[in-house]
Amino acid sequence: GAVVSQHPSRVICKSGTSVKIECRSLDFQATTMFWYRQFPKKSLMLMATSNEGSKATYEQGVEKDKFLINHASLTLSTLTVTSAHPEDSSFYICSATSGRAGTDTQYFGPGTRLTVL
Amino acid sequence: GEDVEQSLFLSVREGDSSVINCTYTDSSSTYLYWYKQEPGAGLQLLTYIFSNMDMKQDQRLTVLLNKKDKHLSLRIADTQTGDSAIYFCAERSNDYKLSFGAGTTVTVRA
Numbered sequence: 001g002a003v004v005s006q007h008p009s010r011v012i013c014k015s016g017t018s019v020k021i022e023c024r025s026l027d028f029q030a031t032t033m034f035w036y037r038q039f040p041k042k043s044l045m046l047m048a049t050s051n052e053g054s055k056a057t058y059e060q061g062v063e064k065d066k067f068l069i070n071h072a073s074l075t076l077s078t079l080t081v082t083s084a085h086p087e088d089s090s091f092y093i094c095s096a097t098s099g100r101a102g103t104d105t106q107y108f109g110p111g112t113r114l115t116v117l
Numbered sequence: 118g119e120d121v122e123q124s125l126f127l128s129v130r131e132g133d134s135s136v137i138n139c140t141y142t143d144s145s146s147t148y149l150y151w152y153k154q155e156p157g158a159g160l161q162l163l164t165y166i167f168s169n170m171d172m173k174q175d176q177r178l179t180v181l182l183n184k185k186d187k188h189l190s191l192r193i194a195d196t197q198t199g200d201s202a203i204y205f206c207a208e209r210s211n212d213y214k215l216s217f218g219a220g221t222t223v224t225v226r227a
Binding site: 004006032034041042043044046049093095105106107108109110111113 | 121148150152157158159160161162165205213214215217218219220
C-alpha cells in the first residue's frame, strides 16, 4: 500500500517552455501533497504544500507564478514549471499523505528529473 | 535541512553493522523518520519513531532516540550491498512539515 507515482520520470525541454509533472496516489486518497526540489547531493527542499480543493501554500522564496500547483482530486496533484530556464533543472519529488495538512506519514514518489536546455 | 544535520558519508564492510547519526534542533518534533534513496529514485520510508519513544526495532533496523540531546540514530545490522544508498533523517514539526538532513551516503564494501 501507499504507492505514489510521478509522470514523467524524466523530461528535457527547451528554455521558455512549460512543463507539467503529475503526482498520483495509487492506492489511497491523498488529502495533502507536498512538492520538493532536490539539488545534486543535497537535501530535499520543500516548495509547497497542497490540500485537495484549496490553493497551495508556498514556502518562502518559491515563486507561485513560476511553479503552478493544482490539486484537483484526491489522487492527483500537478506541478507546472512555467517558462522554464536552465536554473530550474532539478529533481522534483512529490509526497502524499492521507491526513489533512500532512498529519500522516508522507509517502514519496520516484521523482522527476527535469533538464532545461 | 539546516535544522537537521547528518554526517555525509559512511563506509562499512558487508556483514558489519552500520550506524548513521542525526541531530535535530526542533524540540517540538513529533515524529522522526528515516528514508532511503537509491540512485535516481525517490525516497523510500524505512522507519519512523514517535518522539516519546527511546527505541524502535524493525528486523535489521534499530532506531534510537535521545530526545534530551536531540540525537537520532539508525543502526542497520548485517549490512548488505543492497543497503548502499543515501539515508535521510527527517523531523516532523507541529505544522506537519518535514525538515530533512543532507543525507548520509552509505557505501557497502565487500
